[in-house]
Amino acid sequence: MKKPLILVTNDDGITAPGIRVLMDIANEIGNVIVVAPDSPQSGMGHAITVDNTLHINKISNESNGIAQYTTSGTPADCVKMAKNEIIKEKIDLCVSGINHGGNSSINVLYSGTMSAAIEAGIEGIPAIGFSLADFSWKADFEPIKPFIKKIIAEVIRNGLPEGVVLNVNFPKLQQNEIKGIRICRQAKAKYAEKFDKRQSPFGKEYYWLAGEFECLDKGEDTDVWALQNGYISVVPVQFDLTAHHAIQQLNTWNL
Template identity: 55%
Template sequence: MSEHKPLILITNDDGITAHGIRTLVDLMKQLGSVVVVAPNSPQSGMGHAITIANPIRLYPSDIFGDVPAYECSGTPADCVKLAKNHVLKDRTPDLVVSGINHGSNSSISVLYSGTMSAAIEAAIEGIPAIGFSLGDFTHNPDFSHTHEHILAIARNVLERGVERGTALNVNFPARTAEPLKGIKICRQANAKWQEVFDERRDPHGRRYFWLAGDFVNFDTHAEDTDEYALSQNYTSVVPCKYDLTAYTMVDTLKDWDM
């Protein structure tokens, strides 16, 4: 690690009052100077949304004591943008960490995840970034088994950096009686959510729907995926990039008659 104390920006998508971000603040204070810019309300499922049709509010918060913190009315991606361009002005963070999310962001969930979109937003800015998520979406889960891996992964990223344009998607299994077996580097499992829309009537007789669903993993025979690692009680690490180009299809398309 370089001589200066690293500057670490922390955000999340569960909101600034969530237990997960508090854990992350406590851990990152061991590694550097911490600044928090996080949503003022839960933003789960916001994906890479940004706020362009409405004004954004930003207020200082003393929720973390002497750690400088701001609560923001925007999305996780907005938080990173505001932090970089307004709060930190000419200081660029050495690391952006997002989370710890209450709930898994493995496999296809990376696309819907506000936690990971904050990390990818940082990657777009050329800042090393990590999103941390725990496979337990309760209000007050036990994060204690994740501490050692969080510190190890963050230390490595601070020392070594990441490939430009990438961010790490780190997922932990929910705590069990057994300790975590270790850290596995993985690819994103090919999976989807099989939606079930729960149809109800409101007190005025009008229909509404709740989005719910079951996770379907098409990669059940593969052992190199994040889902497999998590099922074996490992922490999964998937490097993610924001270039969505499907290079394998570019040449096929060039042969089309258009």
């Protein structure tokens, strides 16, 4: 059988250890092409470049025969460029990550990792975003490798529902401490935000975003609960943002 063509991308940039691990795993399953940002793009969400030029650079020192490209754009730009300019064949799967830091709950809205996966989904490409709840550049990805391989294999085998991509988050645990995989819903949460006001050596005021994550959801079927209790969370994410349940109520208004 022909090996699936897998697009690998991320938001931490082409040099991040997480994407190197994901490249190697995907390469065991299919034919891999990497298109990733040339610099970190964390927190970019689904931003796209519309008021600046975009550049593509092919990396000459390919690893394990994997073709690698960088772009000057956002994670969503990377997927757009990959599909429209770089890869001329049908892309069978897009995997994004492995992100250094979790993307559970409300973080899915801010995540460049997940926005790349969602962009692939919009283009009709089955996609998965992978994140590890460890922000360290030296994060240990070894314990989660078998689970990533299993999830990728299952998506290739079964496909995904139309309009759905997967948001996969791993707890920071050793392999023997991970209890298993849970299919979850996104927890209701928000950030209690504040801005740390500071002053530069030249007397100019500036601000640094700070705050605390607040989970408002006590359910045991959420991604936050799963991660806190030693499970890998898998959340099916749809990019149709319509609040379908509100349509009937709005139709009662005098509009």
